[in-house]
Amino acid sequence: xxxMTQSPVTLSxxxxxxxxxxxxxxxxxxxxxxxxxxxxxxxxxxxxYGASTRATGxxxxxxxxxxxxxxxxxxxxxxxxxxxxxxCQQYYNWPQTFGQGTKVEIK
Amino acid sequence: xxxxxxxxxEVKIPGSSVKVSxxxxxxxxxxxxxxxxxxxxxxxxxxxxxxxxxxxxxxxxPKFQGGLTITADDSTSTAYMELSSLKSQDTAVYYCAKSLxxxxxxxxxxxxxxxxxxxxxx
Numbered sequence: 001x002x003x004m005t006q007s008p009v010t011l012s013x014x015x016x017x018x019x020x021x022x023x024x025x026x027x028x029x030x031x032x033x034x035x036x037x038x039x040x041x042x043x044x045x046x047x048x049y050g051a052s053t054r055a056t057g058x059x060x061x062x063x064x065x066x067x068x069x070x071x072x073x074x075x076x077x078x079x080x081x082x083x084x085x086x087x088c089q090q091y092y093n094w095p096q097t098f099g100q101g102t103k104v105e106i107k
Numbered sequence: 108x109x110x111x112x113x114x115x116x117e118v119k120i121p122g123s124s125v126k127v128s129x130x131x132x133x134x135x136x137x138x139x140x141x142x143x144x145x146x147x148x149x150x151x152x153x154x155x156x157x158x159x160x161x162x163x164x165x166x167x168x169p170k171f172q173g174g175l176t177i178t179a180d181d182s183t184s185t186a187y188m189e190l191s192s193l194k195s196q197d198t199a200v201y202y203c204a205k206s207l208x209x210x211x212x213x214x215x216x217x218x219x220x221x222x223x224x225x226x227x228x229x
Contacts, residue, residue, distance in 0.1 A: 001169075034215040036152075043202055043222050044152065049215035055207075056217075087152055091213040095168040098152040 002026055002090050006099035012107040019075040021102045023088035028068045032092035035064055035073045038101075039084045047086075048073065078104070109134030111141075111203050111220035118226045124191040127223045129203030131184040136160045140211035143177060143188040145199040146222075152202075157211035160186060166212045193227045200224050 003026040013019045023033070031051040036044035046055040048064035051071060061076040075082055083106050088099040114128040129141065142157040156167040160179030167175055171190075179186040186203055200222040206214035 032213070036216075043204075043219035044216075045219070046207070046215055046217045049207060049217075055215075089152070089215070091210075091215060094212055096154050096213050098154070100151045 001095055002029060002093040002097050004088055004090055004097055004099035006086075006088055006102045008102060009100075010103045010105060012105050013078050014107045015080065016077050017107075019078055019082070019104055021073040021075075021086055021104075023066075023071040023073070023099050025069045025071075025090055027093065029090040029092035031067050032090060033064070033066065033071050034089045034091065035062075036087045036089065037082070037084050038087065039081070044087060075104075109205075109218065111205060111218050113201075113203060113220040113223045116224040116226070118228065119193050120229055121194055121227055123193055124189060125193060125225050126187055126189040127201050127203075127225070129186045129188070129220050134184070136179070136181060136184040136186075138209060140206035140209050140214065141179065141186045142204050142206060142211070142214075142216060143175075143186075144202045144204060144216075146202070147196070147199040150199075155188070157206070158186060159209075159211045160184070164211060190225075193225075195227050198225065198227045 005024045007022045033051045035048040038044040052064045085101045110132045112132045143155045158165045160181045176189040203220040204216035205218040207217040
């Protein structure tokens, strides 16, 4: 199966600053890549699909890029609700798989 | 907009089975595809399988072949996930989620249930 590797494991950022998260696939997933944000005790929320398309209602401060095996999620100006865990998911190769997550914490 | 609502927490003994339900509140499944996933304590997300309720077609991840049964009742817009021969390693939060594009095998997941905690302990 396709292994998704996220880096870093933990990212410390000050509110209002930019955060850049990475996701690497063990084989090409084309642009079939999604990003989710999960707050403690809550279900994940879809942020980005198709590598760069924002889901309905997602603020413009979230942007995604990449294709093939290398992907990036950028949060332009971190808000309080953005301190959470972020997961990438590939849905190109069966079975779909997730990365282990990047925790974004307050610096 | 439709919301996915799941049944309540379960405590099970090793070797038993658990059945979790998920229904559409404020709408119907229509042509949706529904996936089931789990998240062990402090761990990441794991896709278990998916179903198209209106068609009854089901797909299971290799790891869960044999021990997992996913079904659905389209008339009540309810999907079910039954896991048998439970072990302590099956302790997790189980989620249902709707597929964005309608695939029950490979898709982004845009609407999630609130999660159901299943604890397996003797």
